[in-house]
Amino acid sequence: MTALLRYQADLLLRSQRWLPPVILYAVFLGVGVQSxxxxxxxxxxxxxxxxxxxxxxxxxxxxxxxxxARACVAAARGPxxxxxxxxxxxLLAAVLLGVAATVVVTLISTPxxxxxxxxxxxxxxxxxxxxxxxxxxxxxxAVGALTSHPVLRSTGRAVPALLLGTLLAVVSAGSPAQAAxxxxxxxxxxxxxxxxxxxxxxxxxxxxxxxxxxxxxxxRRSP
Amino acid sequence: xxxxPRPTSVRPMHPMHRDLRLTAVGRRYGIRxxxxxxxxxxxxxxxxxxxxxxxxGTGKSTLLRLLARLDAPTEGRITGRxxxxxxxxxxxxxxxxxxxxxxxxxxxxxxxxxxxxxxxxAEWLExxxxxxxxxxxxxxxxxxxxxxxAVAQALLGDPELLVLDEAWTGLxxxxxxxxxxxxxxxxxxxxxxxxxxxxxxxxxxMPDATYTVLDGGxxxxxxxxxPPAGPVTVVVVRGAPGGPLPPEAVRIALSTxxxxxxxxxxxxxxxRSDVLLRTxxxxxxxxxxxxxxxxGAPPPDPGSRP
Numbered sequence: 001m002t003a004l005l006r007y008q009a010d011l012l013l014r015s016q017r018w019l020p021p022v023i024l025y026a027v028f029l030g031v032g033v034q035s036x037x038x039x040x041x042x043x044x045x046x047x048x049x050x051x052x053x054x055x056x057x058x059x060x061x062x063x064x065x066x067x068x069a070r071a072c073v074a075a076a077r078g079p080x081x082x083x084x085x086x087x088x089x090x091l092l093a094a095v096l097l098g099v100a101a102t103v104v105v106t107l108i109s110t111p112x113x114x115x116x117x118x119x120x121x122x123x124x125x126x127x128x129x130x131x132x133x134x135x136x137x138x139x140x141x142a143v144g145a146l147t148s149h150p151v152l153r154s155t156g157r158a159v160p161a162l163l164l165g166t167l168l169a170v171v172s173a174g175s176p177a178q179a180a181x182x183x184x185x186x187x188x189x190x191x192x193x194x195x196x197x198x199x200x201x202x203x204x205x206x207x208x209x210x211x212x213x214x215x216x217x218x219x220r221r222s223p
Numbered sequence: 224x225x226x227x228p229r230p231t232s233v234r235p236m237h238p239m240h241r242d243l244r245l246t247a248v249g250r251r252y253g254i255r256x257x258x259x260x261x262x263x264x265x266x267x268x269x270x271x272x273x274x275x276x277x278x279x280g281t282g283k284s285t286l287l288r289l290l291a292r293l294d295a296p297t298e299g300r301i302t303g304r305x306x307x308x309x310x311x312x313x314x315x316x317x318x319x320x321x322x323x324x325x326x327x328x329x330x331x332x333x334x335x336x337x338x339x340x341x342x343x344x345a346e347w348l349e350x351x352x353x354x355x356x357x358x359x360x361x362x363x364x365x366x367x368x369x370x371x372x373a374v375a376q377a378l379l380g381d382p383e384l385l386v387l388d389e390a391w392t393g394l395x396x397x398x399x400x401x402x403x404x405x406x407x408x409x410x411x412x413x414x415x416x417x418x419x420x421x422x423x424x425x426x427x428x429m430p431d432a433t434y435t436v437l438d439g440g441x442x443x444x445x446x447x448x449x450p451p452a453g454p455v456t457v458v459v460v461r462g463a464p465g466g467p468l469p470p471e472a473v474r475i476a477l478s479t480x481x482x483x484x485x486x487x488x489x490x491x492x493x494x495r496s497d498v499l500l501r502t503x504x505x506x507x508x509x510x511x512x513x514x515x516x517x518x519g520a521p522p523p524d525p526g527s528r529p
Contacts, residue, residue: 066315
């Protein structure tokens with residue numbers, strides 16, 4: 001699996017197809033996060049913006065490898081494992097991006113609650129924000145896995161489904177990402193940085209299920 | 224997953240314990256699509272060369288994808304999971320690697336260490352006459368050179384099953400011959416090879432079995448499968464009087480004949496002559512090769528390569 005991950009990571013890095021989603025994320029953050037704003041609010045925004053970016057990164061990884069090259073790798077290791085490596089690479093990229101953004105946003109934000117009433121220690125804020133960022137990264141990757149090859153094979157259906165899926169994952173009640181983000185926003189209002197571990201756990205389980213389903217399907221559906 | 228872990232009784236020296244077996248396999252695309260293949264029974268044993276024939280669009284590629292386990296059958300079952308390498312019909316150039324970089328990655332995917340993978344990548348590129356392109360980005364390679372990379376990718380891991388989907392297409396003459404030799408080496412080392420090629424003379428005389436895909440079914444071709452249609456080489460060897468030839472050599476050779484005490488004459492397809500010589504020279508006790516000469520059809524330079 002290490003060899004597969006290295007191959008996929010190298011493929012992603014060298015293809016430079018990671019640039020558009022990363023630039024999109026930078027633009028999201030540039031518009032929504034300004035230095036001096038309350039830290040938890042900004043971290044909530046950072047996490048929410050990561051979800052569609054993670055989904056796009058999965059799409060980049062899944063569609064980036066030409067089918068014949070994919071077949072060579074799949075013959076050696078089985079199509080399921082080859083596809084899983086592809087999804088994990090995208091998830092890893094999204095997590096790295098999210099962690100970097102969390103650090104930057106924590107540093108440039110003011111460690112206070114809304115209205116500058118309560119002081120929130122930056123480390124505490126980052127500890128509360130990081131699980132939310134991870135929940136969004138993994139849920140975004142799950143949406144990406146379920147809306148690209150081999151689950152949805154035509155681009156015409158896959159892209160709208162991806163957009164709709166990420167929107168629902170961010171706003172709909174009951175989504176672990178939405179629960180985690182609103183936890184941060186509430187914390188920003190009350191001044192209590194609560195570290196919630198339930199949403200990221202639920203998100204991780206959703207992602208595991210989505211990845212397993214997509215990988216299983218990769219071995220049954222020809223391109 | 225594999226309810227068929229048979230003990231290794233056939234060839235103790237070789238690693239492929241489980242042969243690949245297709246039982247009543249059918250494949251169609253879509254829930255109501257027409258059957259591309261149906262009722263296919265096929266066993267691929269270690270050390271055998273299998274040729275698949277058929278007109279365009281009959282399902283040869285689908286069958287090869289099933290054999291390489293890239294695709295699952297709609298009905299029936301496939302057992303056995305040898306370490307497999309696959310050469311696609313057309314290899315993409317849209318990969319952001321150099322030839323050597325890509326092959327090193329693929330070598331590690333096939334289970335080699337990084338250093339081994341890099342070394343073997345260089346060796347195989349050299350064998351196919353593409354050593355000069357090791358540092359060239361794949362996007363800048365010609366179609367033929369890309370195909371060499373595709374073939375090297377499959378060979379560098381010493382696979383137990385090698386699946387070639389028209390792998391010869393686009394290669395130059397020297398590389399074609401090299402690939403034929405590589406296939407002969409693979410089967411001699413106990414690996415199974417399954418191939419499709421448009422050229423009826425490809426590896427002529429060598430396949431242990433030839434099948435034709437026709438109307439979604441698979442038919443074994445028994446006519447004219449075994450006689451050596453291609454050029455052959457005669458190898459004259461001498462060993463201890465009364466000592467039998469190595470069974471491996473007997474299997475590779477088309478025919479053997481004892482010329483005197485300890486002397487033997489072996490007839491072998493040209494593409495397999497290197498493998499035969501290696502088998503004889505590395506046997507214990509070793510055999511003394513007295514003569515290698517062309518026979519039958521006019522091969523200009525048997526046994527050695529240009």
